[in-house]
Amino acid sequence: MIEYTSLLQNYNLYKEEYEEAALRALRSGWYILGPELESFEEQFASYLGAKHCIGVNSGTDALILAVRALGIGPGDEVIVPAGTYIASVLGVTENGAEPVYADSDPETLLIDADKIEGAITDKTKAILPVHLYGQACDMTKIMDIAKRHGLYVIEDCAQCHGSKWNGKLTGTEGTVSCFSFYPTKPLGALGDAGALVTDDDELADKLRMLRNYGSRVKYVNESIGRNSRLDEVQAAVLKVGLKHLFETNGIRIRIAEKYLQGIHNDKVKLTLTDPNATHVYHLFPVIVDDQKKFQDYLLENGVKTQVHYPIPPYVAECYKNHGHKWEDFPNAAYIAQHEVSLPIYSGMKDEDVQEVIRVVNGY
Numbered sequence: 428m429i430e431y432t433s434l435l436q437n438y439n440l441y442k443e444e445y446e447e448a449a450l451r452a453l454r455s456g457w458y459i460l461g462p463e464l465e466s467f468e469e470q471f472a473s474y475l476g477a478k479h480c481i482g483v484n485s486g487t488d489a490l491i492l493a494v495r496a497l498g499i500g501p502g503d504e505v506i507v508p509a510g511t512y513i514a515s516v517l518g519v520t521e522n523g524a525e526p527v528y529a530d531s532d533p534e535t536l537l538i539d540a541d542k543i544e545g546a547i548t549d550k551t552k553a554i555l556p557v558h559l560y561g562q563a564c565d566m567t568k569i570m571d572i573a574k575r576h577g578l579y580v581i582e583d584c585a586q587c588h589g590s591k592w593n594g595k596l597t598g599t600e601g602t603v604s605c606f607s608f609y610p611t612k613p614l615g616a617l618g619d620a621g622a623l624v625t626d627d628d629e630l631a632d633k634l635r636m637l638r639n640y641g642s643r644v645k646y647v648n649e650s651i652g653r654n655s656r657l658d659e660v661q662a663a664v665l666k667v668g669l670k671h672l673f674e675t676n677g678i679r680i681r682i683a684e685k686y687l688q689g690i691h692n693d694k695v696k697l698t699l700t701d702p703n704a705t706h707v708y709h710l711f712p713v714i715v716d717d718q719k720k721f722q723d724y725l726l727e728n729g730v731k732t733q734v735h736y737p738i739p740p741y742v743a744e745c746y747k748n749h750g751h752k753w754e755d756f757p758n759a760a761y762i763a764q765h766e767v768s769l770p771i772y773s774g775m776k777d778e779d780v781q782e783v784i785r786v787v788n789g790y
């Protein structure tokens with residue numbers, strides 16, 4: 428059986444380094460807001476060429492705090508992709524603001540930048556592009572729209588560590604960028620973790636306050652904050668992952684190249700990578716004629732797959748009061764019902780890659 432992913436194989440690539448880092452943090456006697464986090468924040472900011480990195484508990488928390496720090500709340504609207512993971516939208520609704528959806532592009536599966544302007548109203552405060560599957564959205568168009576309408580840009584970078592748009596690392600163009608270090612992500616911790624990245628001094632200061640109970644000075648609470656911090660053990664482990672990020676991204680990019688060259692089947696459509704984007708293939712999505720039939724066939728032939736994502740947020744049970752129907756965003760609906768992700772992870776054996784290609788071509 429070819430597994431959909433294997434975190435253990437990924438871990439084993441750098442086992443000694445991970446264990447040495449974790450042990451160093453464990454033995455330090457300092458577990459929250461200490462030197463490991465400080466140096467990881469410095470390293471991640473400098474990797475991106477950004478001024479500030481603020482470590483938090485998760486990517487979801489990063490999104491919630493980004494929206495809050497920008498003062499976006501009840502009565503405000505944020506434009507989000509119709510096709511994305513729910514967490515992209517939770518940051519908006521958690522602050523009482525309204526998500527306004529823009530449909531997906533059927534070729535790249537990302538937000539269709541040409542659908543954004545039509546969704547802007549006088550309540551719109553921000554655009555929240557999601558660089559899904561490891562590919563950057565069209566940041567040229569998105570930044571241009573944001574500038575012309577005076578909107579913030581909150582980048583959801585949970586799946587795109589190390590990917591680029593026009594040679595620039597994703598997460599460096601918007602007002603603030605939200606990263607997840609969930610274990611499966613291109614840069615993954617060995618538990619939950621996330622971070623915000625920004626060049627804005629004032630915003631960074633506010634985010635540091637919000638992640639720590641809303642206080643700058645101990646026991647002086649000026650804002651209603653949260654407890655959302657990236658712990659020392661995860662920060663130590665993340666420094667190891669960051670050191671090898673180029674390499675692990677490269678492993679997946681080479682697997683993707685083999686899929687792109689080897690898969691030839693009229694019933695299996697490969698997705699488009701924009702020529703301006705450097706894709707890091709967090710996932711390898713394909714579009715198939717019949718999602719269930721394809722998944723069952725692959726499973727019968729020893730290949731596990733997943734769907735990202737079968738129920739788009741705009742029709743999620745929790746948002747049924749928003750009153751959206753599947754057909755409101757036909758491209759996102761089509762993707763949800765026809766997308767299947769093939770196995771792709773660092774540590775995947777070449778013979779398994781070849782077997783996936785053989786099975787997919789035999790479908």
Ligand SMILES: *Cc1c(COP(=O)(O)O)cnc(C)c1O
Nearest residue numbers: 485486487512514515585607609
């Ligand atoms: C994983 C993910 C998140 C949430 O990150 P967590 O660290 O799991 O909270 C947000 N947005 C997208 C697109 C994701 O894939």
